[in-house]
Amino acid sequence: MTAAILGALQLLAFLAASPLLLGIVGRVKARVGGREGPPLLQPYFDLARLARKGTVYSTTTTWVFRAGPVVGLAAVLAAGLLAPMGAPAATLAFAGDFALLAALLALARFATVLAALDTGSSFEGMGAAREVTFSALAEPALFLGFLSLVRSTGGLDLTHLLGDGLAETWHTDGPALLLVALSIFVVALAENARLPVDDPATHLELTMIHEVMVLDHGGPDLALIQYAGALKLWLFGALVVQLALGARLADPAADFAAFLGGQAFFAVAIGLVESTMARLRLVRVPQLLVGASVLSAFALVLLLR
Amino acid sequence: MSLALVLAGALLAGVSGAPALLWRRRPALAQRCATGLLLAAAALGLTGAGLALAGQEAAWTGGWSAPLASLSLRLDPLSALFLLPILALPALASVYGLGYWPQAERGAASIRLQLCFGLVTGAMALVCVAANALLFLAAWEVMALAGFLLVFTEHEKPEVQRAAFVYLASAHAGNLALFALFALLGRLAGSYEFAAMRGLDGGGPLAGWVFGLALAGFGLKAGLVPLHFWLPGAHAAAPSHVSALMSGVLLKTGIYGILRVTGFFQAIPPAWGGLLLAAGAASAILGVAFALAQHDVKRLLAYHSVENIGIIAMGAGLALLGRATGQPALVALGFAGAVLHVINHATFKGLLFLGAGAVHRATGTRELDQLGGLSRAMPITAALFLVGAAAISGLPPLNGFASEWLVFLASFGAVAGRGPSALPLAGLAAPALALVGGLAAACFAKVVGVAFLGQPRSPRAALGHEPPGTMLAPMAALAAACAVIGLLPGAWLPGLVRAAAAWASLPAEALAGPAAEAIQGAWRVSLVALALLAAAGLILWWRRRRRLGAAPATAPATVPTWGCGYASPTPRMQYTGSSFAAMLVLRFGWVFFPRIRVEPPTGLFPRRAAFDSHVPDTVLDLAIVPALRSGVRSADRLRAQFGGRVQSKVVLLLAGVLGLLAWLVLR
Numbered sequence: 001m002t003a004a005i006l007g008a009l010q011l012l013a014f015l016a017a018s019p020l021l022l023g024i025v026g027r028v029k030a031r032v033g034g035r036e037g038p039p040l041l042q043p044y045f046d047l048a049r050l051a052r053k054g055t056v057y058s059t060t061t062t063w064v065f066r067a068g069p070v071v072g073l074a075a076v077l078a079a080g081l082l083a084p085m086g087a088p089a090a091t092l093a094f095a096g097d098f099a100l101l102a103a104l105l106a107l108a109r110f111a112t113v114l115a116a117l118d119t120g121s122s123f124e125g126m127g128a129a130r131e132v133t134f135s136a137l138a139e140p141a142l143f144l145g146f147l148s149l150v151r152s153t154g155g156l157d158l159t160h161l162l163g164d165g166l167a168e169t170w171h172t173d174g175p176a177l178l179l180v181a182l183s184i185f186v187v188a189l190a191e192n193a194r195l196p197v198d199d200p201a202t203h204l205e206l207t208m209i210h211e212v213m214v215l216d217h218g219g220p221d222l223a224l225i226q227y228a229g230a231l232k233l234w235l236f237g238a239l240v241v242q243l244a245l246g247a248r249l250a251d252p253a254a255d256f257a258a259f260l261g262g263q264a265f266f267a268v269a270i271g272l273v274e275s276t277m278a279r280l281r282l283v284r285v286p287q288l289l290v291g292a293s294v295l296s297a298f299a300l301v302l303l304l305r
Numbered sequence: 306m307s308l309a310l311v312l313a314g315a316l317l318a319g320v321s322g323a324p325a326l327l328w329r330r331r332p333a334l335a336q337r338c339a340t341g342l343l344l345a346a347a348a349l350g351l352t353g354a355g356l357a358l359a360g361q362e363a364a365w366t367g368g369w370s371a372p373l374a375s376l377s378l379r380l381d382p383l384s385a386l387f388l389l390p391i392l393a394l395p396a397l398a399s400v401y402g403l404g405y406w407p408q409a410e411r412g413a414a415s416i417r418l419q420l421c422f423g424l425v426t427g428a429m430a431l432v433c434v435a436a437n438a439l440l441f442l443a444a445w446e447v448m449a450l451a452g453f454l455l456v457f458t459e460h461e462k463p464e465v466q467r468a469a470f471v472y473l474a475s476a477h478a479g480n481l482a483l484f485a486l487f488a489l490l491g492r493l494a495g496s497y498e499f500a501a502m503r504g505l506d507g508g509g510p511l512a513g514w515v516f517g518l519a520l521a522g523f524g525l526k527a528g529l530v531p532l533h534f535w536l537p538g539a540h541a542a543a544p545s546h547v548s549a550l551m552s553g554v555l556l557k558t559g560i561y562g563i564l565r566v567t568g569f570f571q572a573i574p575p576a577w578g579g580l581l582l583a584a585g586a587a588s589a590i591l592g593v594a595f596a597l598a599q600h601d602v603k604r605l606l607a608y609h610s611v612e613n614i615g616i617i618a619m620g621a622g623l624a625l626l627g628r629a630t631g632q633p634a635l636v637a638l639g640f641a642g643a644v645l646h647v648i649n650h651a652t653f654k655g656l657l658f659l660g661a662g663a664v665h666r667a668t669g670t671r672e673l674d675q676l677g678g679l680s681r682a683m684p685i686t687a688a689l690f691l692v693g694a695a696a697i698s699g700l701p702p703l704n705g706f707a708s709e710w711l712v713f714l715a716s717f718g719a720v721a722g723r724g725p726s727a728l729p730l731a732g733l734a735a736p737a738l739a740l741v742g743g744l745a746a747a748c749f750a751k752v753v754g755v756a757f758l759g760q761p762r763s764p765r766a767a768l769g770h771e772p773p774g775t776m777l778a779p780m781a782a783l784a785a786a787c788a789v790i791g792l793l794p795g796a797w798l799p800g801l802v803r804a805a806a807a808w809a810s811l812p813a814e815a816l817a818g819p820a821a822e823a824i825q826g827a828w829r830v831s832l833v834a835l836a837l838l839a840a841a842g843l844i845l846w847w848r849r850r851r852r853l854g855a856a857p858a859t860a861p862a863t864v865p866t867w868g869c870g871y872a873s874p875t876p877r878m879q880y881t882g883s884s885f886a887a888m889l890v891l892r893f894g895w896v897f898f899p900r901i902r903v904e905p906p907t908g909l910f911p912r913r914a915a916f917d918s919h920v921p922d923t924v925l926d927l928a929i930v931p932a933l934r935s936g937v938r939s940a941d942r943l944r945a946q947f948g949g950r951v952q953s954k955v956v957l958l959l960a961g962v963l964g965l966l967a968w969l970v971l972r
Contacts, residue, residue: 051851058866060760062680064691070848074841078833092833094826096714100701100833102739103710107700110746114691117754117880119866120678125754125880132750133888136743143739147732151720205869216867220851224844286892293736304729 002252006087009256014080017260018234019043019227021267028271043230050223058216060120068115069217069224075108076231084159085238086259088252095156098146102139105191105235108228109135116213123205127212130282134197134209137289138187144296145180145187149243151303152176162242170246179299181243185269186292188236190285192229195274197285207279237266307356308363308380311434314350314392317342319427321399322420325408329416332408339419340399343426347396350388350430357385358800364436364500373497374439382804383568384433386644387561390651391433394553395426397779398546401659404775405666406544418458422547425451425555432558438487438497445483445558449476452555455547456539468538471925475525475535482522483562489515490569499569503810507570507577516577519566520584527559529618530588533611534925537595540607541671545662548603552610553655557647560617564643567625568808578626579731585618586737593744594893597886598920601671602661602752606654609697609748612741613650616712617643619734623715626731628809634718634819635728640805641823642711645797649704649790653696656783660690663772663780664756668765673755673882677762682769685777687757692784694749696791699742702834704787707794710830712738714823744889751885760876792834795827883918890920898927 023040030037039045057065082101084090090097113131116124150156152173153165170177190197193210205212214225241262249255280288321342328335357363357380367376399422408415428448435441453476457469487497489511494502506512521532528536536556540548563581567573592611599605620643627635663686664679665671680687696703713735720732761767771777790797802820806813868874890897899920906914921927947953 055852055862057863059863060678060866062684062687062758064680064758070841070844073844074837077840078837081833081836092829094829095822096710096717096826097829099710099713100706100830103699103701103706103742104833104837106698106742106746107695110695110698110700110750113750114754114758117750118680118758120759120876120879121866121868121874122878122880123869125759125885128750128754129880129885129888132743132747132885136740136747136889137892139739139743140736143736147717147720147735150717151729151732154721156714156717156721220848224848300729 003088006252006256007089007091010085010087011080011091013260014085014231014234017263018230019047021233021237021263022230024264024267025271025274028268029275032272032275043226047223047227050218050226051220053219055219055221058119061118061216065115065118065216066221068111068118069221069228071111072108073224073228073231075104075111076228076235079104079108079235080231082158083235083238084163084242085234086242086256088163088248088255089159090157093157093159097157098161101158101235102142105232106135106139108232112213112225115217119216121216123208123212124215126206127209130209131213134190134285134289137286138190138292141183141289141292141296142187144293144300145184148176148180148296148299148303151300162239163248166243166246167248173303176299176302177243177246179295179302181240183292183295183299184236184243185240186288186295188233188240189270189273190289190292192233192236194270196277196280197288199279202279233267234263237263241266306363307353307361307385308365308378308434310349310353310356311380311388311430312353312378314346314348314353315427315430315434317346317349317427318392318395318423318430321346321423321426322416323423325416325419332415336403336408336415336419339423340396340403343396343399343423346426347392350392353380354385354388354392358382358803366436369440371439373491374443375437375498376440377436377498377500378434378440379436379499380434382800382807383561383564383644386801386804387433387557387647388430390557390648391429391554392426394651394655395422395550397782398422398549398553398655398659401549401662401776401779402546404773405546405662414458414460417454418544418547421451421454422550425455425550429554429558433561436499438491438499441499442480442483442487446480448555448558449473449480452476452551455551456543458544458547459542462542464538465542468535468542471535472539475532479522479525482518482525486515486518486522486566489518490566494569499565502569505570507573512570513574515566516580519563520580523559523562523566524584525559526562527556527614527618528588528611529559529584529614530591530611531924533588533592534922534929536611537599537604537607537922538925540610540658541601541603545603545658545665548607548662549655549658552607552658553651556610556614557617557651560614560621560643560647563618564621564808567621568810571810573625573629575626575629575728578622578624578629580622581618581625582622582731582734585615585620585622586734588612588615588618589741590615590737590744591896593741593748594890594896595920595922597744597748597751598890598893598897598899600673600883600919602664602673602756603658603671605673605748605752606657606661609657609745610650610654612745613646613654613697616709616738616741617646617650619643619738620646620708620712620715623712623719623731623734624805624809626719626728627715630728632719632722632728633811633815634822635715635731636809636811637802637805637816637819638711638715638718638823640808641798641801642708642715644801644804645704645711645790645794646708649696649708649787652783652786652790653693653703653705656689656693656780656787657697659776659780659783660686660693663776664769666772667769669768670763670765673752675763676756676766677876677879678758678760678766679769680757682767683771685771686780687753689777689780689784690757691753692787694753696787698746698749700746701830702788702791702837704790704794707791707797707827707830709738709742710794711823714826718819747889748886751882755880755882755885759879762876762879762881793831795824795831798824798827896923898923 324338431444596608624639
């Protein structure tokens with residue numbers, strides 16, 4: 001019974017609390033920079049404001065541009081069914097579900113990239129080219145991480161990989177899991193367009209990656225994109241936090257509370273990274289992502305030894 | 306019954322070109338008859354293959370006066386699964402040909418095309434049911450020759466001539482390996498009947514040679530790196546519906562051959578699986594990397610065939626590893642992934658080649674960087690092409706994901722296993738496949754984005770117009786197949802697993818456990834796909850309600866694209882396909898040798914500047930052709946020594962004969 005309630009709660013938190021992570025990140029950055037900063041709920045106000053607005057479309061665009069935000073959000077929502085996010089089990093768990101999760105995120109990216117190319121703008125083409133390049137390099141890092149987890153826990157679904165299977169593994173294979181967690185954290189930064197890969201606050205189109213791809217979106221469409229971005233951050237946060245929390249507490253409700261605390265900590269960590277680092281030069285970003293792959297590969301070597 | 310239906314289908318397909326010869330005066334009627342025959346052949350053959358998959362296996366043996374040969378035929382689940390695309394895709398491509406390659410306009414060349422199109426289809430079907438080595442080789446040779454004539458269709462173009470002769474030479478190099486292969490197999494089994502070859506010992510002294518020859522001969526047909534060199538040229542040179550047939554199904558006969566020959570053996574050494582897995586991974590990664598660097602949309606699609614053959618080989622390699630180490634889960638999942646990908650690749654690659662043909666027909670160019678904005682002029686083609694592009698990139702809810710998911714599952718299963726038979730290194734297939742998926746998505750974002758989206762980059766691209774219904778209908782059918790297989794992969798798995806058990810000579814119960822888990826997972830994939838569609842519908846409804854409920858607009862609803870303040874953008878300022886792929890192509894500098902010509906702007910008021918780049922095929926253009934050329938040159942030099950005098954030639958001849966005699970005597 002508790003499991004069912006918590007299962008519903010984890011979906012509810014996913015849908016409702018994810019913009020809060022962005023609020024925390026912004027607040028931490030402001031505080032470290034010595035400013036007061038926007039209220040924690042600012043992302044919600046932004047979404048509500050955007051949803052009320054009208055839309056302006058470029059004359060060059062077709063239905064592909066309009067479909068981009070819809071497919072992007074739908075894919076991230078569907079991916080939310082597959083990840084365990086605090087409750088004892090994911091909403092749907094089956095062998096190989098992580099491959100579907102990664103493929104759904106790839107679908108969201110594909111839709112966004114095509115929408116960007118539909119505008120015919122060279123800036124958006126540039127952003128799209130960077131996005132596909134970096135994500136193609138991030139993909140092996142993520143799968144090497146999953147591979148290490150599969151090796152250490154012996155399970156084939158995310159609920160086992162990031163939950164039940166981890167209790168003993170942190171004792172036996174601690175260093176390897178730490179490397180995997182680090183690697184997935186780097187992938188999370190890259191996939192969510194955070195520093196040091198992409199600067200969400202930049203104002204120069206030439207240096208942007210994700211933001212430049214959505215330059216021509218406005219109103220409800222932009223709200224869909226920003227909401228999808230928040231959900232994606234929650235999803236990656238869930239991967240990192242579930243992995244880092246490791247062992248389950250005796251009480252599932254306490255476990256859920258610990259997960260929520262972990263997500264807040266994840267947002268603070270991103271805020272600190274963003275406050276202390278500058279964006280990497282574009283030619284350095286592939287090295288960072290290959291570095292993440294190497295971390296995971298090293299974890300695998302530790303596990304196979 | 307099932308075999309008779311398939312045979313009737315193969316026969317009908319084989320003679321489907323005959324009306325073109327008979328009714329030269331009425332080309333339109335003749336072409337419609339040929340298409341009708343191919344459709345009837347597909348209907349008969351698919352019924353037969355379906356019956357075989359449902360359990361009605363059949364075999365038949367007839368006499369044949371040729372030495373060592375007999376007309377042995379056998380229809381088992383493996384043959385039946387390969388027959389599905391082999392009969393269905395040519396029929397659809399032929400319907401497409403009604404609009405794309407009308408016999409009434411093309412004249413004699415199209416009569417030859419029609420004849421060979423049917424012949425190659427019939428020969429492929431025969432290859433799949435042949436159960437005698439000589440019959441197999443005969444059908445294989447017909448297939449190779451008819452394939453050559455198909456590539457050679459537009460023989461007046463120099464690039465077509467070159468591509469066709471490279472194809473012919475490589476096809477016969479492959480045949481040479483196959484003759485050696487079946488000679489060895491015949492010696493091992495004592496008979497040239499496939500039935501006698503079952504149960505050979507994989508650890509035997511000659512077994513390694515058999516596998517090596519199979520990998521070389523069949524790998525050359527399938528296009529495994531580095532034996533892929535003939536493929537991009539041939540597929541780009543052929544007319545598009547022929548490219549669809551060649552890329553979609555002709556390559557798969559190579560995979561069929563590898564699976565058939567490995568099915569003969571028991572107690573396979575793990576090295577076979579490892580080798581096939583490594584070759585598959587190399588093909589997949591290099592295939593997609595070369596594809597990214599292409600400017601010609603058909604060459605690009607051809608390199609993607611190398612990639613997909615690599616994915617299929619990875620699945621087959623995992624299945625072989627499973628057989629070698631006794632892991633039924635690996636056998637079931639690897640084999641199912643490989644064979645389902647054979648079928649899937651036929652659907653989406655067929656669709657993509659047909660789409661590329663529609664673009665070529667409308668604009669007269671295959672250069673990506675000359676295109677742009679075609680989704681306005683040809684919206685249906687664009688939407689169908691987009692479905693194919695998403696499917697080949699392995700995105701849910703389409704079929705490319707379903708088969709790649711099975712290969713992923715097999716690879717992760719290999720890592721999860723413990724004990725002496727564990728194969729942790731086979732798990733590295735998973736990150737390789739993930740990289741390939743990411744690169745494929747990048748490549749198809751480039752193709753769709755540059756060809757169909759944005760604004761026309763040249764006056765030619767502005768000529769785009771929708772093709773006739775006979776061309777759109779086959780594309781729509783293939784797109785529907787992509788969606789149906791992708792939404793319901795679970796429905797295919799029981800048949801695939803039964804075929805896997807027959808291939809691995811295992812009892813069906815041995816594979817039941819892992820199969821049940823995979824089938825359960827596949828249905829959950831369907832459930833998530835359904836949730837995805839529902840969510841998309843819900844969001845669309847929300848946005849529509851927002852738009853209707855919004856206050857009357859004060860700003861105009863449409864404006865030009867934001868150019869960051871620049872007031873007069875032109876279509877030529879759009880990002881091109883080459884620049885889109887440049888960052889990724891640079892990563893593969895260690896295997897590419899791009900030819901780049903740069904003419905930088907000079908002076909204070911530069912007049913013109915130019916840049917062009919071209920990535921040649923490393924194997925063909927930088928290894929084989931230079932090697933052959935230097936061989937010819939040294940042979941020329943040797944010949945010049947003797948200056949064409951009869952006397953010196955006689956001396957050489959005499960020396961040669963004496964040398965041979967001496968060898969015979971002294972041996």
